[in-house]
Amino acid sequence: MDPVTSTAASAQISSGRTGLVSNFETFLQLLTAQVENQDPLSPLDSNDFTAQLTQMAGVEQQLLTNDLLTSLLAQGEGGLGSAAGYLGQEITASWGATRFEDGAADWNYELGADAHVVTLEVVNGAGNTVWSGPAPQKGAGIHSFSWDGTTNAGGKVAEGGTYTLRVTAKTAGGQDIEAQPLITGRVTGVEMYEGEPYLVVGGSVLPLTSVFALSMAQNDDDAETGSQTQTQTQTQSNAS
Incomplete structure (x- = not known):
């Protein structure tokens, strides 16, 4: 049995829609010709006419359903479907908000070379x-930076606001050095x-296209176990 991929499914839906459109147009032409050429003394029975209209409405509904399925498949393949694989992973993105x-508010920032300012x-x-x-x-x-909300005017910003970090770096001679803000952390939502598709990382919601590094997130339990093992090893080494 061949697996059904979203690409194959989309092709089948598209092919089916083409056939339905053709049948729908043919049906309208035949129905119009039937009404125009019916015998005035023996018109089409109202029940038959209603049944044909119902069939036409059913074909139209099927066309709309196929369009919806195509849209959902496209969204699943290029949107949530592709972004879902990032859940639980550690990412680094070129993003400042x-x-x-x-x-x-926490950021990282990257400098392309040693800077004077x-x-x-x-x-x-x-x-x-x-x-x-x-x-x-x-x-x-790459370096980290944490801002405590204090403004240049001496005040304090309120909780919940969104802020963007800008980085400017120069050499001793005043030449620009490549610099950018980064968001690093575990993806907790899509x-x-x-x-x-956008990823939720800590306090940031960033586009998937801004991600340039991905690594497997370490389980918190594994990290704690590793730390305990390292501590026991050091203790045994010191006792020896």
Whole structure:
């Protein structure tokens, strides 16, 4: 038995729809010709006419059903279906927007080379910079940054707002260095927006297309077991 793939199913639905459309148009032509050429003294029985209209409505409903099935298959293959495989995985994405929750907003940022000056900006949903300052680290690679919600004006932002990190890096001579904000974490959900799949990672909802690294998430129990094993090994080594 050959497996049924979404591509094959879509092809079958498309082929079936073509046949239904052809039959539907032929049916309309025959029904119209029948009404136009019926004997005025012996018109078509109303029950027969109603039955034919019911059949026509059934064909039309089948066409709509096929269109819906095609749409669902397309969504499953290119949307939720492909994104569902990311659930529970650790990802890294080129994305700078996240929510301010539990008193912090956390990002990573990547520098393409050692920098002389690295400036970080936290921007609110209106596009205004609410905080800016020097980055904690300026070497090439990936670094973490946590913002406690304090603004340059000395205030504190409210919980739940979405903020975006901007990174600017320059050499001692003032030349630009490639830099970008990153979101790293475990995928806990998948959502659809305007037909595109988005992943839920911590306080961020980011497009699937922004992901450039994926790794198998370590189970918390496994991590704890590994830590205990390492501790026991160190204890035994020290006792020896």
